[in-house]
Amino acid sequence: MSQTFTKAMARNVFYGGSLFFILLFLSLTYDTHSEMPKQDNSANLTEKVAKGKRLWEENNCIGCHTLLGEGAYFAPELGNVYKRFGNSKQAIEAFISSRPREGIKGRRSMPQFDFTAEELDAISEFLKYVSEIDASGWPPNIQG
Template identity: 70%
Template structure:
């Protein structure tokens, strides 16, 4: 707790990040994903997705919008949420914010 102010990224908490958290909650993203280890284990951990996607909010938005409604046979797939551009920008900003929290290297950045 003594190190929390140094590690929690609070200086980057903006209204857009807060909107992204609301979009995250409204779409029940934790129903499938984990975020910093909390949530369901059906889909990938997203605490480091911004880094995994090359520090690109556009790549995150592209992934969210490109998911097929019916999925890929034999593979889990995200549903299409039909988010507005404002919602996409906000969720990408929220995931960027989350990735910049100093979590002492958790989750590990494992490719594969």
């Protein structure tokens, strides 16, 4: 770098540039908030969905699965599992509740969580709600 470009100038570029882009980011965040209801399916965000989300969190589902592509890559994407299971909450609940306690020999297995019927209902309701979020056409196909 040439001698005419001093450390003080570099510092000013840093502070000025950062400040500018922080403000731009905050404006975009503000706009995102106002646009969000168009895509986030918040119209269907019921108490039951909120309970399902809590169960999703408190059993660390994200530790194996992805949800809208985020999480761990050990087990299938669940953002669209409701659709993949034929738009059926029952199919989801049957799958979760039928996991063998000791796993399946030689294969990746989902733990048996011993959910009550009410909890299963909340979880599947949550997954249904997620599947109806407009994720801009993602995933590319039903396999997630």
